[in-house]
Amino acid sequence: MSGTEIVLHDISKIYGSRTVLQDLDLSLDTGECTVILGKSGCGKTTLLRLVAGLEEPSSGTLERPKDLKLGMMFQEARLFPWLTCRQNIALGLPKGADPGEIDHWLQLVQLTEAADQYPHQLSGGMQQRASLARTLAMHSELILMDEPFAALDYFTRAQLQQELRNMQQQLKRGIVLVTHNVDEALILGDRLLILQQGKIASELQLAPGPRDLLSPELITAKRSLLAALA
Numbered sequence: 001m002s003g004t005e006i007v008l009h010d011i012s013k014i015y016g017s018r019t020v021l022q023d024l025d026l027s028l029d030t031g032e033c034t035v036i037l038g039k040s041g042c043g044k045t046t047l048l049r050l051v052a053g054l055e056e057p058s059s060g061t062l063e064r065p066k067d068l069k070l071g072m073m074f075q076e077a078r079l080f081p082w083l084t085c086r087q088n089i090a091l092g093l094p095k096g097a098d099p100g101e102i103d104h105w106l107q108l109v110q111l112t113e114a115a116d117q118y119p120h121q122l123s124g125g126m127q128q129r130a131s132l133a134r135t136l137a138m139h140s141e142l143i144l145m146d147e148p149f150a151a152l153d154y155f156t157r158a159q160l161q162q163e164l165r166n167m168q169q170q171l172k173r174g175i176v177l178v179t180h181n182v183d184e185a186l187i188l189g190d191r192l193l194i195l196q197q198g199k200i201a202s203e204l205q206l207a208p209g210p211r212d213l214l215s216p217e218l219i220t221a222k223r224s225l226l227a228a229l230a
């Protein structure tokens with residue numbers, strides 16, 4: 001582990017009669033990409049919202065460094081409809097940052113041509129890419145991502161996953177990403193956690209560096225993840 005840690009201890013989250021998370025223990029390193037993988041409805045978003053401080057646990061403790069800069073990207077794009085793509089991304093920039101940076105983020109998510117369009121003029125995937133750029137522009141130490149690529153087509157998704165992987169490796173920004181997509185977890189994650197029945201049921205650590213889904217290492221890892229999720 002290299003970064004500051006967020007530590008969840010004995011966390012439970014109960015909605016009415018539904019126990020979503022139960023006695024969950026987890027330490028998150030803000031220097032790596034942790035992927036939380038699990039089936040629909042298993043509590044991934046709930047866990048991420050707890051880490052972000054958007055929800056309180058029903059019981060247990062969560063330690064988060066007070067001055068940690070957190071950015072969150074949701075399952076839906078949540079752009080402001082009255083602002084252009086460029087203006088939405090600009091909202092992410094911290095005070096004093098060079099506004100010229102917006103062009104860099106627009107380019108990274110391939111929205112340079114659509115910079116002056118409003119959200120209703122963008123496809124669902126384009127909106128999600130603008131949301132990703134806004135989150136990246138925040139310079140957060142830890143970025144929380146909730147299925148950020150769900151709305152994208154296969155090729156755009158694969159390309160953005162690789163871009164995000166490269167960026168994370170270069171900048172060493174912490175990411176906690178939740179997904180039900182096994183390939184996405186393998187491309188992006190340093191540490192892969194399976195959430196099942198309210199707990200972290202198993203864990204897999206992958207080697208640093210670029211990722212190739214067809215490499216023997218990732219094929220073996222995929223087999224073990226699919227077996228664990230079955």
Ligand SMILES: Nc1ncnc2c1ncn2[C@@H]1O[C@H](COP(=O)(O)OP(=O)(O)OP(=O)(O)O)[C@@H](O)[C@H]1O
Pocket residue numbers: 015018020038039040041042043044045046047180
């Ligand atoms: N505010 C809430 N009130 C009541 N129940 C909730 C609330 N939020 C989530 N739940 C319930 O908690 C369970 C887990 O929901 P959550 O959104 O965390 O799942 P998820 O793993 O993110 O699913 P998906 O992959 O479909 O996004 C579901 O049964 C859901 O109905």
Ligand SMILES: [Mg+2]
Pocket residue numbers: 044045046075146
């Ligand atoms: Mg969810």
